Amino acid sequence: MSASDPxxxxxxxxxxxxxxxxxxxxxxxxxxxxxxxxxxSPAPGSQGSQHIFTPPDRPLFTDLTIVFTCPKSATPTTVxxxxxxxxxxxxxxxPLTVQxxxxxxxxxxxxxxxxxxxxTSGVPLVGAxxxxxxxxxxxxxxxxxxLVNVTLGGxxxxxxxxxxxxxxxxxxxxx
Numbered sequence: 586m587s588a589s590d591p592x593x594x595x596x597x598x599x600x601x602x603x604x605x606x607x608x609x610x611x612x613x614x615x616x617x618x619x620x621x622x623x624x625x626s627p628a629p630g631s632q633g634s635q636h637i638f639t640p641p642d643r644p645l646f647t648d649l650t651i652v653f654t655c656p657k658s659a660t661p662t663t664v665x666x667x668x669x670x671x672x673x674x675x676x677x678x679x680p681l682t683v684q685x686x687x688x689x690x691x692x693x694x695x696x697x698x699x700x701x702x703x704x705t706s707g708v709p710l711v712g713a714x715x716x717x718x719x720x721x722x723x724x725x726x727x728x729x730x731x732l733v734n735v736t737l738g739g740x741x742x743x744x745x746x747x748x749x750x751x752x753x754x755x756x757x758x759x760x
Contacts, residue, residue, distance in 0.1 A: 590643070592685070592698065594757040600678045600727035602700070603719070610720045616700055616711050617722070626699055627673075627684045632708040633701025640694040646687050648760040649674055651733055651745050653752035664744050666735055668759075673736045676757050679728035680706030685759055700724060730755040 593603045604611035613636035622633045638646075649666040668674070670688035680703040689697045702709045710725040729752070733745035745755065 589760060592646075592759040594676050594683055594730070594759075596678060596727075596729035596755050598723075600676075600681060600683065600724040600730070601721050602683065602698075602723070603721040605719070610715065610718055612720055613698065613722060614713070616698070617713060619700075619708055619711055622699070622701060625690075626701075627686065628682070628699070628701040631701045631703070633699055634709070634711060635700070636698045638696040638698070643696065645670060645694060646685065646696050646759050648758075649733075649735065649744075650758040650760070651755065652758070653745060653747075653750065653755040656751055656753035659753070662750075666737070666744055668735075669737070672738070674757070674759065675732075675734045675736075676730055677732040677734070678724070678730050681709055681724055681727045683724075730757065733757060 590606050595601050604613055615636040616634045619632060619634045622628050622631050647668050649668055651664045652661050654661050668687055671691060672687050674685045676683045682701055684699045686697045689695055700709055700711060711722055713720055713722050731747045732743060734741055734743050
């Protein structure tokens with residue numbers, strides 16, 4: 586695995602999460618183990634699941650690319666953001682959230698991908714499908730991606746907001 590192997594989160598019906606590898610399945614089966622999240626997670630006590638990317642299998646993520654498509658013109662727009670240790674990316678699909686924490690806990694070299702619901706959404710229903718030795722995970726009944734927020738160096742900002750910039754289809758690439 587290398588730093589160029591992306592994790593892709595998109596809104597193809599339900600939220601889909603894929604780890605694309607040149608060779609290998611891209612397994613993140615920890616996402617299937619939905620239960621109460623621990624006190625050190627992004628949403629303590631909420632229902633969710635996690636996958637931990639550890640070195641040397643996966644170096645820290647350093648790049649976020651968002652591609653969204655204008656529903657009227659089908660024109661794609663790309664937004665890129667450089668990521669560093671301690672940063673996080675939060676992808677919101679209605680009441681469901683997927684969060685990537687880079688270098689968590691600090692100094693570990695781990696990146697933690699957490700999927701969780703809200704108090705009103707309840708338990709996220711996560712399933713997996715595999716075809717041609719490639720696996721993807723889906724969060725059933727998740728609406729399209731509505732927000733992508735990043736925290737860079739302690740400062741949080743919104744890099745995609747579907748309420749301000751409608752999108753027919755949104756992809757989030759984490760490399």
